[in-house]
Amino acid sequence: MTSEFSRRTFLLRAGTGLSAAWVSANWPALLSAAKHAHHAAQAAQPPKLEFFTAEQAIEIDAISARIIPTDDMPGAREAGVVYFIDRGLTTFSADDQKTYRGGLPELQSRVGEVFPNATKFSALTPEQQDEVLHTFDELAKPSQTAANSGQRAIRPRPGAQNFFETLRQHTIAGFLIDPDYGGNHDGVGWKVIGREREHIFQAPFGYYDKDYPGWQPVAKEADKK
Amino acid sequence: MTADQPHYRTSDEVDFVIIGSGAAGGILAKELSTNGFRVVVLEQGPHLTEADFTHNEIEILAQDKLTNHPKLQPNTFRKTLDEKAKPQRALVYGRCVGGTSVHFTANFWRFHEIDFIERSKIGPIAGTGFTDWPINYSELEPYYTKVEWEIGVSGLAGASPFDPPRSKPYPMPPLPVKSSGVIFERAARKLGWHPFPAPMAILSQPRPGRSACINCGFCLSFGCEVGAKSSSLATAIRMAERTGRCEIRPNSYVHRIETDASGRAVGAAYFDEKRNTHLQKAKAVVVCANGAETPRLLLLSANKQFPNGLANSSGLVGKYLMLNSGGVVTAQFEHPLNDYKGFAVSRVLHDFYELDPQKVGFYGGGGLDARFDFTPISFAFGGLPPETPHWGKDFKAALAHDFNRTMEIFCHGTSLPLENNSFSLDPDLKDAWGLPALRLTYKDHPDDLKLGNWMFARAHELFEAAGAQKKWSFPAREQQFAVHLLGTCRMGNDPKSSVINPDHRTHDVKNLFLCDGSSLVTSGRGQPTMTIEALAFRAADRITALAKRGEISA
Numbered sequence A: 001m002t003s004e005f006s007r008r009t010f011l012l013r014a015g016t017g018l019s020a021a022w023v024s025a026n027w028p029a030l031l032s033a034a035k036h037a038h039h040a041a042q043a044a045q046p047p048k049l050e051f052f053t054a055e056q057a058i059e060i061d062a063i064s065a066r067i068i069p070t071d072d073m074p075g076a077r078e079a080g081v082v083y084f085i086d087r088g089l090t091t092f093s094a095d096d097q098k099t100y101r102g103g104l105p106e107l108q109s110r111v112g113e114v115f116p117n118a119t120k121f122s123a124l125t126p127e128q129q130d131e132v133l134h135t136f137d138e139l140a141k142p143s144q145t146a147a148n149s150g151q152r153a154i155r156p157r158p159g160a161q162n163f164f165e166t167l168r169q170h171t172i173a174g175f176l177i178d179p180d181y182g183g184n185h186d187g188v189g190w191k192v193i194g195r196e197r198e199h200i201f202q203a204p205f206g207y208y209d210k211d212y213p214g215w216q217p218v219a220k221e222a223d224k225k
Numbered sequence B: 001m002t003a004d005q006p007h008y009r010t011s012d013e014v015d016f017v018i019i020g021s022g023a024a025g026g027i028l029a030k031e032l033s034t035n036g037f038r039v040v041v042l043e044q045g046p047h048l049t050e051a052d053f054t055h056n057e058i059e060i061l062a063q064d065k066l067t068n069h070p071k072l073q074p075n076t077f078r079k080t081l082d083e084k085a086k087p088q089r090a091l092v093y094g095r096c097v098g099g100t101s102v103h104f105t106a107n108f109w110r111f112h113e114i115d116f117i118e119r120s121k122i123g124p125i126a127g128t129g130f131t132d133w134p135i136n137y138s139e140l141e142p143y144y145t146k147v148e149w150e151i152g153v154s155g156l157a158g159a160s161p162f163d164p165p166r167s168k169p170y171p172m173p174p175l176p177v178k179s180s181g182v183i184f185e186r187a188a189r190k191l192g193w194h195p196f197p198a199p200m201a202i203l204s205q206p207r208p209g210r211s212a213c214i215n216c217g218f219c220l221s222f223g224c225e226v227g228a229k230s231s232s233l234a235t236a237i238r239m240a241e242r243t244g245r246c247e248i249r250p251n252s253y254v255h256r257i258e259t260d261a262s263g264r265a266v267g268a269a270y271f272d273e274k275r276n277t278h279l280q281k282a283k284a285v286v287v288c289a290n291g292a293e294t295p296r297l298l299l300l301s302a303n304k305q306f307p308n309g310l311a312n313s314s315g316l317v318g319k320y321l322m323l324n325s326g327g328v329v330t331a332q333f334e335h336p337l338n339d340y341k342g343f344a345v346s347r348v349l350h351d352f353y354e355l356d357p358q359k360v361g362f363y364g365g366g367g368l369d370a371r372f373d374f375t376p377i378s379f380a381f382g383g384l385p386p387e388t389p390h391w392g393k394d395f396k397a398a399l400a401h402d403f404n405r406t407m408e409i410f411c412h413g414t415s416l417p418l419e420n421n422s423f424s425l426d427p428d429l430k431d432a433w434g435l436p437a438l439r440l441t442y443k444d445h446p447d448d449l450k451l452g453n454w455m456f457a458r459a460h461e462l463f464e465a466a467g468a469q470k471k472w473s474f475p476a477r478e479q480q481f482a483v484h485l486l487g488t489c490r491m492g493n494d495p496k497s498s499v500i501n502p503d504h505r506t507h508d509v510k511n512l513f514l515c516d517g518s519s520l521v522t523s524g525r526g527q528p529t530m531t532i533e534a535l536a537f538r539a540a541d542r543i544t545a546l547a548k549r550g551e552i553s554a
Helices: A020-030 A033-042 A054-067 A081-091 A094-114 A126-134 A144-149 A158-176 A185-193 B023-034 B057-062 B114-122 B137-152 B179-190 B236-242 B293-300 B376-382 B393-402 B446-465 B529-548
Strands: B014-019 B039-042 B075-078 B195-197 B246-249 B253-259 B265-271 B277-287 B325-332 B345-349 B366-371 B406-413 B422-430 B436-441 B470-472 B512-514
Touching (some): A054 A081, A054 A094, A054 A126, A054 A158, A081 A158, A094 A126, A094 A158, A158 A185, A158 B057, A185 B376, B023 B039, B023 B236, B023 B246, B023 B277, B039 B236, B039 B277, B075 B422, B114 B137, B179 B195, B179 B366, B179 B446, B253 B277, B253 B293, B277 B529, B293 B422, B366 B446, B406 B446, B446 B470
Parallel strands (some): B014 B277, B039 B246
Antiparallel strands (some): B253 B265, B325 B406, B325 B470, B345 B366, B366 B406, B422 B436
16 A cells, blocks of 8 residues: 555655665665674674674775774774674675675775785775775776876776675665664764664754744635635 | 454354455454454464564665565566566565555545546546546545544644645644754745645554654654554554454465355455465455555456456456656755654645646646655665765765755655556566566656656755755656555446446455555545545445445345
């Protein structure tokens, strides 16, 4: 029947540039990290890794820390996103595991293409890391830097491309999910966007409704239809 | 589930078996059981309750906890009949007791008089099935009022000069205004338009066993943990259970309506949770499975006597699908709106409900509403200006700045009924139970797209008048994803051009009734649930009268 389900998330976006098909095609990648990451994100001590090796986790953490960087406010690192994703991948579909297993080494190859002396993303400076990730922004388009500086050619790497997009979505989910469901450690993601932790609110809600005088009918003369 | 609930055996011939427990099924269950009939409701989804509802975005949006699951029930889509449909998720609906009314936004406009008689007023539209309803607004008015009072709708009577006549005010005042609503109201009035407090199926005052809205902000897509949203689950289903005559049987996936040699329905065959099949016998069958699953079930029920599907002598089962046109325009303002707090919509306007085709150059009309219906994650994916980077420092800065400063205007409009737009059975793809999957065929009428763009321009005007710092939208596009599922078993007096009569009885099978979005003849202006529920209350009266006169079982 009706209405508005994801009509405003799903459906809704159908009427806009972000098509419902896009959303539905991409959401599944986010899957159920939640429950299992719950304890991880809540725990005071870093939890044990279930899917990633310690080495992989360092790389994932480094990439997600460029997706939502730490500045004067917390970022993906403080939100414990790597643990959210780690637990997620043990509850996810096997497809997502494959995306990570195959994609991370490919991304490291891209690191070598952009910076011939480097082998690990995590070993680069933040500026260099951004430069590597920007190569994914425009699909298979050779980077100007590489072309101009005589570095190795940038090869199209669909596996790495797909991995980065999946990781980007997981990072956002792990940063912004309700902290009760694993991820968004200590609610830092909500602090960043200015969402209060409560689930019960009362009007007035914001700047524009705080001085609202109450409903006033339009003066009578009115224009009916 | 309550202790009062009876447990009928499948071999018990109950008075009615109702298929689907959503907006229409819930109300029919409540009304028919209250009227003394023995009723079994077969719902394909689980019987969740408030205690099962969470704010977990992953569980709801990615795992489809409340909705049809794309892996278990895959779909296909094509634009036109000559294409081979491709597998893709093509629709969403509620798959739990209460149906889509559990997770919907709860906008509850009545249809206006014009929606029932528009064909007579403006004349035919070539190439479409545009036609009048066999009933009019005044016949439905008492039932709209019944919905408002029995189910619980908040609003302010008389606030819109375009409102159709009503016999009673709303039972409770409107919900509080949000910042998006104030911005919308002030700008619209500057332009000489007539914004009004949104009628919502959400309680502004508590009712027995139900809290007033607590403004948690997880409305769209989520079930309400405090029963403030007037879903069938929180309202009609509970009332039906209390009669002691109605059994709600969840996890029961009906795949066939069985008929006897005389062409009468004898019951509904369904899979239980373990995929064992059963046949629930009944004197009459009422299908309220939604505008996609209702026609699918009729088509799945084809047999020697009804080779094209049950109740399909017209050939129109599944056709004339209407999805409603429209989309959103988004804007940002200088100060925090904090619109994540609260239900989605607090102001609406209907100045453009009826546009003059001579003046605008196309058929159509609609309404605008002021809303914010994002959750934090969905906002990060769909709420930022289109030029925003997708990651990094500037992405984070945009999230931090924009989340509280963003609102949307949703433009809701008409869709013309086209025979080719339809739900049908995919010839190849099967669902997890081995049944043919739903195939969506849809291509918007050009007027529907023109209307969308025209409405977007009005929303831009409004945001301009409101002093928005930034605003954006995308041109209206042909739809390929269905949420409003309307018109696929349309009501009419002529068995050649409709599937059900004004009593919701199928023209072909005397003891088979259909009531849900599929019954609609025109699309209305984008908010169909209120009308589906009014039709359900009316259908219950009609069916009760027929049963009492002995005209169903005879």
